Amino acid sequence: MAGKEQGGGGAGQPPRAPIPAVSTQPPIKKLVRQLDFTSAAFAGNPAMAAAAAAVTRTMQIRTVPVGYPQPHQLRAGVPMGVPQQLQPRGLPVMRPHQVVHVPLPRPAMAVPVPQARPGQAQPVSRPPVAIPLRPESPKPRPRLYDGKDGTPTKKKCCNCRHSKCLKLYCECFASGVYCDGCNCTNCFNNVENEAARREAIDATLERNPDAFRPKIGSSPHANRNNMDVAGDLPLVGKHNKGCHCKKSGCLKKYCECFQANILCSENCKCMDCKNFEGSEERKHLYLGDPKNLVHMHQVTNAAVNGAIGATSLLSPSTSRKRKQIDPLLDHPTKEHVVHKNGQLSQAIYQKNAVAPDGSLPISQSAHHNMMEPFKVTYRPLLADIIQPGDIRELCKLLVTVPREAAKAYAGRKVQEEKVAEKGDSLASTNHDREEKDKDQSHKKTSTDDRSSGGSHMGKASVDDSRPDCTDDKKSCRPMSPGTLALMCDEPDTMFAASQNAIAEPTIGVNQNRSELYAEQERCVLTEFRDCLRKLVQYGIMKEEKYRMAIRPEPTGHPGQVNSVQRRPYSKVDVPVVKTFPQSSSRHLVAGNPGSVNLDKRN
DNA sequence: GAGTTTGAAACT
DNA sequence: CAGTTTCAAACTC
Secondary structure (H helix, E strand, O other), X not given: OOOOOOOOOOOXXXXXXXXXXXXXXXXXXXXXXXXXXXXXXXXXXXHHHHHHHHHOOOOOOOOOOOOOOOHHHXXXXXXXXXXXXXXXXXXXXXXXXXXXXXXXXXXXXXXXXXOOOOOOOOXXXXXXXXXXXXXXXXXXXXXXXXXXXXXXXXXXXXXXXXXXXXOOOOHHHHHOEOOOOOOOOOOOOOHHHHHXXXXXXXXXXXXXXXXXXXXXXXOOOOOOOOEOOOOOOEOOOEEOOOOOOOOOOOOOOOOHHHHOOOOOOOOOOOOOOOOOOXXXXXXXXXXXOOOOHHHHHHHHHHHHOOOOOHHHHHOOEOOHHHOOOOOOXXXXXXXXXXXHOXXXXXXXXXXXXXOOOOOOOHHHHOOHHHHHHHOOOOOOOOOOOOOXXXXXXXXXXXXXXXXXXXXXHXXXXXXXXXXXXOOOOHHHXXXXXXXXHHHHHHHHHHHHHHOOOOOOOOOOOOOOOOOOOOOOHHHOOOOOHHHHHHHOOOOOHHHHHHHHHHHOOOOOXXXXXXXXXXXXXXXXXXXXXXXXXXXXXHHHHHHHHHHHHOOOOOOOOOOEEOOEEOOOHHHOOOXXXXXXXXXXXXXXXXXXXXXXXXXXXX
């Protein structure tokens, strides 16, 4: 069920050791309406301890207000109320003896407060939901937010009828809280039915030891500091199990990923997923309802890095399901920023990291305007370099190159034949032929080497499968599968026309034809290679500029935070240049990229 | 508010 | 592990 069992988001800590001090105490009835997964019943059961870590939901629920006594504070030694949302998996687990020293009334861990930035929706500090402390109050407890837009609403109540609220169907049970004021019937999820409840918990854990662990896992680069103000929103990460949506497009709250405000990931097995960055549907969804998750995302992003906000959210991107997509191709999702584009984003995260003393992140505790320069959207290094016009020019170039090559070849052939006709001696002719043969074999060899990726344009063999072989099979130019794919359904009119018009009169044999093809292929590949080389070089240069821009300075500087100069990534001045048309090999020295003529850049 | 849809959980 | 059933939330009207 969507939304269920998303308990303890951020509470993904590993199973905790049982807490002996607690285990000896009988449950304090009706004191804390929250499942005590660390209590005696689970002593020695790490899974249950883990469940304790997980039950405090992060997504939508039940954070004890700041300054409000935490459950664990009401129950000595029970760390349930420790802001487990702030304890990611792998982080040190608070030991019982440490729990005892948790200062009151605040949790030990300071919660980073994302700073609002101009132009960005003010992150709404989610009013936490007070866990009912009065056991005798079965009244529906207002749920201060409903997870949708952060607007305070009323408490989420379950309506279970058949599950006795003892299965994960029940949101309360899955969340690790007692039902309180719910509309459920035959509810056993209460202190009066503690035995049954614990049996149910045991059974649930037996089925799935991770049943009460958070479904939304942290990303490798994420940390709990990347939380919204309440620390209850997993800003990054992905669904551990993934969703399996079929009809909702993962854009409804049926989808656990969507409900968790995360993108679908490679863990998902959903069909027709639209919950990926760059999805038009997703974008429209957010744009259509400004109060919708976009706001949450803004909160999320603000907390993640104080920078990557709605811009990245709304920017179309690649990454269908955000899996192994080339990060250079498009703006990354926030997941990408976090997961995949490690370097720069990590730098940002480091800047936003909570200080060792648990205070606010340095960058955040500084004037929030300091964040403004980091209002950056990830941009691929090659952004602005490749323009649509460049692509057109490149295509034109690659079209004209073989044509010109054919012309040149034909002209050369004509000249050679004239020379041959005028040849006086047979010996000299033979000598020329020998030279030509050598040249041809050399060309063929080099061409084959270059086109080792399956291209056989230069070969004389005939591909019978080629669809556009019409009159003469021998005139059909074999093409590589890749070339065929690129050609799609278009007939090879360009090549055929140019060759027939130019080469046909002078080239009558396959040898010459394949020689022509080899020459054309050589020219095209050389041209394209040089374009790519130049592109790579531009990327390198741009990267270098960025590197220089964020290079730490030896001493502190106002525009510097955490020793990283605050130079806006997106404002690094890299000129937009035409790439391809100028990259013709005719103007470049073919060779290693370093030798590419980069005068325009320089 | 009733009925439907949906997908996770539970079950086989 | 896959298919089916159960369940309750989300959604629609």
